[in-house]
Amino acid sequence: MxxxxxxxxxxxxxxxxxxxxxxxxxxxxxxxxxxxxxxxxxxxxxxxxxxxxxxxxxxxxxxxxxxxxxxxxxxxxxxxxxxxxxxxxxxxxxxxxxxxxxxxxxxxxxxDLSDHVIMRRGLIESGRYPLFAEHISTFLANTLFFTSDLGMNQQSKKLRVREFINPELCKITEDLIFDHPYTDADTNSFDEAIRDEAEALWNDGELHLEVALLREKFLTQAQALLHGDLHTGSIFIKPDSTQVIDPEFAYYGPMGFDIGAVIANLLLNFAARGHWDSDETARQEYRSYLIETIREIWIKFDAKFRSLWEKNGVDRISMTAPGYKDNYMNRLLQDTVGYAGSKMVRRIVGLAHVADIDQIPDPAAREHAQRLALSIGKELIKRNRKTAAIEDLIEVAQSAAASVKA
Amino acid sequence: MxxxxxxxxxxxxxxxxxxxxxxxxxxxxxxxxxxxxxxxxxxxxxxxxxxxxxxxxxxxxxxxxxxxxxxxxxxxxxxxxxxxxxxxxxxxxxxxxxxxxxxxxxxxxxxDLSDHVIMRRGLIESGRYPLFAEHISTFLANTLFFTSDLGMNQQSKKLRVREFINPELCKITEDLIFDHPYTDADTNSFDEAIRDEAEALWNDGELHLEVALLREKFLTQAQALLHGDLHTGSIFIKPDSTQVIDPEFAYYGPMGFDIGAVIANLLLNFAARGHWDSDETARQEYRSYLIETIREIWIKFDAKFRSLWEKNGVDRISMTAPGYKDNYMNRLLQDTVGYAGSKMVRRIVGLAHVADIDQIPDPAAREHAQRLALSIGKELIKRNRKTAAIEDLIEVAQSAAASVKA
Missing domain, CATH: 3.30.200.20 (Phosphorylase Kinase; domain 1)
Known part of the structure; x- marks a missing residue:
């Protein structure tokens, strides 16, 4: 050096x-x-x-x-x-x-990808990306399946785990996502208007149990090579192209962490709508677009992952044991829901925020977005182990949007 | 080199x-x-x-x-x-x-430990080791806790994981314990008298699902630095001393794999009693001794592990989240039960057997021991995720001993 x-x-x-x-x-x-x-x-x-x-x-x-x-x-x-x-x-x-x-x-x-825009900016500007679900589900299915014990030589995978041991960047995630938002930590940062919400997070034992379980999996489960920071600021996009960048947080971890990151950032934008839309109809339409995108991402991911498993699986017993694939995919969905919730909560009360919400200039509108994001995030964390279908996640978002007062 | x-x-x-x-x-x-x-x-x-x-x-x-x-x-x-x-x-x-x-x-x-005996031989010869549960529970609690994310710096732990990536030796376990016994593999080896049992293993879908889940954890869960081959042939013993040897299979894996290995080998000896005892009373007494040892190992391990966690825990949220410790210990017990079952099954139909059973010269007595060991092993695998207390495991062993005909 x-x-x-x-x-x-x-x-x-x-x-x-x-x-x-x-x-x-x-x-x-x-x-x-x-x-x-x-x-x-x-x-x-x-x-x-x-x-x-x-x-x-x-x-x-x-x-x-x-x-x-x-x-x-x-x-x-x-x-x-x-x-x-x-x-x-x-x-x-x-x-x-x-x-x-x-x-x-x-x-x-x-x-050079400068003919693309950063997806977070694109969403704030109400852009629509009809191929995004198709592209990102392929990215997720291919990168996660083929780096896991299901889709690559299991001894080579262990060498890959070794190559991607990433203590410093993982530490950032462990602290800022799975610890600090749930205690009165110095690094936390939130608007004074939602101090009640922050303090409620610090005292919610049911939530802490689920976060501790999600944190444990992040610390121990070497399931696949993750991107590790797959928010909409790590995606360059234009209508016909999606490009995932900046995998410096890459390490072997639970697949649901990457899938959950994508969904969390769509839901953060969902919570921020209103300010970014011309009227209530536009808001409803854009929210529907986001929800449809989330649904499509999971459905396509699930189908592609299962198809790769059928065609390219290398693990004998996991391919033949009755019920194993469904059990596996359901756990992936549950992890996705739990990690999506964790990624939403930290963006409201933790160190690093998102422009979708922080750049809302009107304090009342911003506060509403923050409360809505927290409401969705907490509920996803609490429900993660009970989730049976992507519709459960969608239902959480929609009923929070209907009940959190503007 | x-x-x-x-x-x-x-x-x-x-x-x-x-x-x-x-x-x-x-x-x-x-x-x-x-x-x-x-x-x-x-x-x-x-x-x-x-x-x-x-x-x-x-x-x-x-x-x-x-x-x-x-x-x-x-x-x-x-x-x-x-x-x-x-x-x-x-x-x-x-x-x-x-x-x-x-x-x-x-x-x-x-x-040099040649003043000790190999524990497998000691058990075959009906030796009793009143300090064994105390010693092995300390070995397990200390080595597992202090190499896990609960008890050591979590960034140093990642470097430790890297140091102990062990593809070749893990491959032996993955094949011989978590695959071959459940299919008609060339490496399998069993007495013709129990071919019906072997074939039943190859066609038991409920069992395959549980084995696939246990295998997945063995492949992915970097929970603690395991010994990796902790059977009674890896333990030197005498009444006042226990020495664990031969950790060449060491790697970061699920804690229950080590605890289950110890218990499985006590249960293999349990299944083999009769031939090694002078009469029925001696058999009953020795079996009671083995069961009491198993109970004591888990109870002491549980208490010591929790005590280390209270005093030496480094992971904030896992120490304060209500219910997390009980949830964690219960999953450890469930893993222990599942891995104990897996380790019993492979010793009867897989490549490597145990002297406790293979050295029974009388074919009928040997067959009985094999059927009893398989009965206990399969039931432990099937029940692992439903286990709530060490008594559940003991009940499986005792009711199998009562119902498998000699």
């Missing part, structure tokens, strides 16, 4: 110039640093004349969060790059192509 | 001579090779004059099983030695002391 130093724009351009499959020799290249500077440097390098471009992402050896600087291993660049390469093989066209990875510089050079 | 070669007795003596804390310089040392030659060379080196001695265990790069030779990694010597060192720290006095580990030679030099 002795050669490591944060790159400046000129160095970034020189490195990019070496990718002759992208840039014509001698081209005039332009660089823009487009990262948020918290965890990584991100350079967009382009040849304006030819219209060719790429992204150069370099990990920084620290994380800036709420003004503080935490040291963070550069090994996450290896994990991100390796995960992108694995996901690209398993779900081609659904993650950016990796052109090059340089371990010394903790640098990944990859496909 | 270039220096690796199987040692001869003279080389073993020369290496042992280097341990000046054990042997007087210039002593006349004697070597005996006491391994079974299947997986390892084991040299007993002693100075008959001083009465000092040690064990030198060297891994062989293959396993001889039923005449065939499988290549096996020498890395298992590292895992065994590392596991012994960890267990020695966590459960002092309950594993042999490691004097030296040489990775190039895949060699561990450790305490």
């Amino acid at each position: 002795s050669a490591y130093h944060p790159l400046n724009e000129q160095e970034a351009i020189e490195i990019a110039r070496g990718l002759e499959s992208i840039f014509t020799p001698g081209a005039h290249l332009v660089s823009r640093e487009i990262g948020d500077g918290n965890l990584n440097l991100v350079f967009h390098i382009s040849d304006p004349k030819e219209g060719s471009s790429l992204i150069l992402k370099q990990a920084l050896p620290y994380a800036k969060v709420v003004g503080e600087s935490w040291p963070l291993t550069l090994d996450r660049a290896r994990i991100e790059s390796e995960a992108l390469i694995q996901q690209g093989k398993l779900a081609p066209g659904l993650v950016p192509t990796v052109y090059k990875y340089d371990p010394e510089l903790a640098l990944t050079i990859m496909q | 270039s220096a690796y070669h199987p040692l001869n007795e003279q080389e073993a003596i020369e290496i042992a001579r280097g341990l000046e804390s054990i042997f007087t310089p210039g002593a006349h040392l004697v070597s005996r090779e006491i391994g079974d030659g299947n997986l390892n060379l084991v040299f007993h080196i002693s100075d008959p004059k001083e009465g000092s001695s040690l064990i030198l265990k060297q891994a062989l790069p293959y396993a001889k099983v039923v005449g065939e030779s499988w290549p096996l990694t020498l890395d298992r010597a590292r895992i065994e030695s590392e596991a012994l060192i960890q267990q020695g720290k966590l459960a002092p006095g309950l594993v042999p002391t490691v004097y030296k580990y040489d990775p190039e030679l895949a060699l561990t030099i450790m305490q």
